[in-house]
Amino acid sequence: MTKRYIGSLLVGVLVGIAIGVYIGWEQFPVEYTNSSIAALAPRYQEEYTVMVAEGYQVDRDVNGALTRLQPLGKANVFDYIQDLTERYISQSNVPAISPMVALAEAVGRRTPIMEVYRTTPVPTPVPFPTQ
Numbered sequence: 001m002t003k004r005y006i007g008s009l010l011v012g013v014l015v016g017i018a019i020g021v022y023i024g025w026e027q028f029p030v031e032y033t034n035s036s037i038a039a040l041a042p043r044y045q046e047e048y049t050v051m052v053a054e055g056y057q058v059d060r061d062v063n064g065a066l067t068r069l070q071p072l073g074k075a076n077v078f079d080y081i082q083d084l085t086e087r088y089i090s091q092s093n094v095p096a097i098s099p100m101v102a103l104a105e106a107v108g109r110r111t112p113i114m115e116v117y118r119t120t121p122v123p124t125p126v127p128f129p130t131q
Helices: 002-025 042-059 061-074 078-091 094-106 112-117
Strands: none
Touching: 002 094, 042 061, 042 078, 042 094, 061 078, 061 094, 078 094, 094 112
16 A cells, blocks of 8 residues: 555656646746846846946947946946956956956046056157167
8 A cells, every 4th residue: 555655646746747847848938028237136247347348448438338337227337337346356356357447447436456457558668769
């Protein structure tokens, strides 16, 4: 009798799992449409911000970068850029530092901690020609 009970329970569980997987994946899968960038997890919002900063390094369009960051829904985009840049510097997130410092400089938010990573070139002395 216990073998019959365990066998019936096992068949019932397997059939239930199979029906659940079929309904969840085939009949009614989750579909996300028109999700905003602000709905992303903070980690992905930060990755998006770094991508925007990398784009800024290529095209040098500050207004375009700020326009791309507006959908994040941050109260003050300038503070957000500065805070994120300083956090990446303190965490030694090397790949993200250079583009973020460039964007922070472009929006007028260069701080002393960013001086080491400044992206604007420092003029190099030109050797005096000798005759």
